[in-house]
Amino acid sequence: MQFAFTVSFHFIFPAFSIGLASYLAVLEGLWLKTGRELYLDLFRYWLKIFAVAFAMGVVSGLVMSYQFGTNWSVFSDKAGGVIGPLMAYEVLTAFFLEAGFLGVMLFGMGRVGKGLHFAATLMVALGTFISAFWILSVNSWMQTPTGYEIGPGGQFLPGPSWAAIIFNPSFPYRLVHTVIAAYLTTALAVGAVGAWHLLRDRQNAHARKMFSMAMWMAALVAPVQIFAGDAHGLNTLEHQPAKVMAMEGHYQSHPHGAPLYLFGIPDDRTQTLRYAIAIPKASSLILKHDPDAPLAGLDTIAPDKRPPVWIVFWSFRVMVGLGFAMLGLGLWSLLARARKKLYDWPWLHRAALVMGPSGFVAVIAGWVTTEVGRQPYTVYGLLTTAQSRSPIAAPAVAASLLAFILVYCAVFGIGVWYILKLMNQGAHPHETGPEQDERAPIRSAGITPGPHQHAAIEDMGEDSGAGAVT
Template identity: 65%
Template sequence: MDTFLGLDALMLARIQFGFTIAFHFIFPALSIGLASYLAVLNALYLRSKDEAYLRLFKYWVKIFAITFAMGVVSGIVMSYQFGTNWSVFSDRAGPVIGPLMAYEVLTAFFLEAGFLGIMLFGRDKVGPGLHMFATLMVAVGTAISATWILSVNSWMHTPAGYTIGENGQFLPEDWLQVIFNPSFPYRLAHTLTAAYLSTALIVGGVGGWHLLKGRRDNHGVRTMFSMAMWMAAVVAPIQVFLGHEQGLNTYEYQPVKVLAMEGHFETSEEGIPLILFGIPDQEAEEMLYELKIPRIGGPILGKGWNASLEGLDTVPRSEEPPVAVVFFSFRIMVGLGMLMVGLGFWSLWVRWRGSLYQDGWLHRAALVMSPAGLVAIIAGWITTEVGRQPYTVYGIMRTEESVSPIGASAVGTSLIAFIVIYFMIFGAGILYMLVLMGKAPEPGEEDAEGDDGPIRTGGIMASSKPETTGAQNAPAE
């Protein structure tokens, strides 16, 4: 068998796609969240004329521009892999997924590209109304883009509305069933909410950093931290609920994935335990050193306290996903989600006590938790995609049938090139974003949206309002 560093072409192609999508996914998630955040900031500024909102808009629009650019570039790389590494899948599933991805370009990407320039450069050129409309259209465009992409991916998990032609191709029969397949609404809601929550944690972490640096009298810093903590407190519990609903949908259509997520190797005859932790041994089909709570797993899965559950011991080994990967990635996602809920409730308690900007431990927690949303997104994506194995189109087309007839050395060489180039280019972009985040939104900062554009410097923006220090004057509190 042709191998590269001991791995065959199939495994290398899977690693390459997993690596590139892990890098890519964080940028659209931030783009979706930041675009909506910028729309909210712009609307609040137009309504209140509070310079703090305008200052925050100009502060975060620079970071959004970099995020958007890196998301586009990393997404293009992924699309090429459908032709190089997964040509058999592209040939068979192309009649279904091809039009959906084309709709994403024709609706969402064109909408974003058409209004992005106005959003970044046009405040002083087109007037506040049109500029607000352009900002809103960019935010809507990012959400529409996620909608089409998730429709494609959800169809691969819960295929519907198709027939299989004589040549083995998937042919669309009912486009409404294809687009609105059974898992799509749950996954769309869960993913969009994750993007908004992840962005709030980033904003909160930046605000916490500046508060720890003694910038508690900075009106913009206080505002961004307050808005982020409100978002975390409200959205994190909603995200937990949406995740639970998606889990129930997954159990209905992909029960083997849920068995791997929950670590149920053995059949439970009476009462389903909730396995909190353990070490999966897939060869022996058992969970080592497991820590579990009896019977509570039944109600979580929508069953009774005394319900039974067929475990992975009833599933052919060839139909099982890599249990350890799915089991641990699921716990990382859920564990971080619980910490997000805790951070939100903590902020409500501190806000009620009137020390939101003085509690250094909360600020440290917000800073530490700032990347938690993105890590949870990647962990959730791993849970979803690895849990779908051994299929690309669940239950119909296996992954080993989808890979291109390509040598392992070719895939391995391109994988190494991707790793080196990605860490160089995207590492530099992320570093520059961190540098921008390390600077506080000062009232006398250079206008980042002047004639020279959002990244280069223009004139000096002077606030028309004096800097306030009282909590009663800070917006969004």
């Protein structure tokens, strides 16, 4: 429960920053290509939000690094030979790349050439993707372990080919599905901000551009995400059938075509789905492309090897339901665009505003489906969760969990509040960026310098830039 809390809290920030970094690269590229100040205003506006979200993602991720030793010491001992190098590669490539260019991206506008600054933005965007690459490779190996050998002490050791470990069977599907989810999450957040300001002023040029770009993303990428999710589900059926059984609510086997349960109340005690609403044979049609194809149920899995169905069943439906809602929003925006009413339909704007947080909810629901669905294992089929944990008494973990909740809600609550405050303000013409805010400390404090003080302030910014940044 403690690790679930910290990882879920952490995951919403990388899901946002991965997509936002790419969006920033697109905005800066459009500014360089067209010369329109509107794109520069949007870039500076979202850059400030990105800086806060990125910082919260880094800080919340540090906690989990320590938890590998405090909560999962046995797992770290057993699987460290495989996952340790992969996580080190993430630091050596992605984190160093982001850290090296983040300062130029945040504070280099006007201090370095436009080309170099754009290159720095691209490198940060690339770094966020590389980070997702390595972390998802680690997680995918735990879901579908390949390329390993068992050492004398029971440790998992790398085999002759690292490629078999990195590109394990579920990794390509999970990488595509997760990265697209990050892009959709960002698009919906950007679209919600644009919609909020369109509801206030339909002529707001910055809100119009944000909303238009976000709705293009939702309309074009949501169908791709549904297709990628279907492919990922078929891969999961092949390698983790118990997870799919739990997702579908199939307690019993269906030798002549399995129904698709839309809703129901899973009862793990009686191994039944109560009050089920089903479409006959639709599950076999989706999973096997044959309505009469047999599908095995959880009755073929040993009781102690079954995941908790009620969590997986509902988290999966939350994810899928929100995915189709995103598709509906995208199609609605296409209709409005075709009728030249994209900025004139307030109900579309209200729907986009309501859907703003949906990407974050869908990402967490998908993560819960993935992680709870592989239980009772940490390394699927090889190492159980019970075998992986540290020998710590429950009261000690409960006390630190309570401390985490209090600290996270206080510290990160303030960060989220500040992001929402920035979103409420919206982008404006001649938007200031972080490099301008930190070079004018007197002005930001409400003091207007006199004509003879400007030169001194500029000299201070040049001579003590590092101190100002710190």
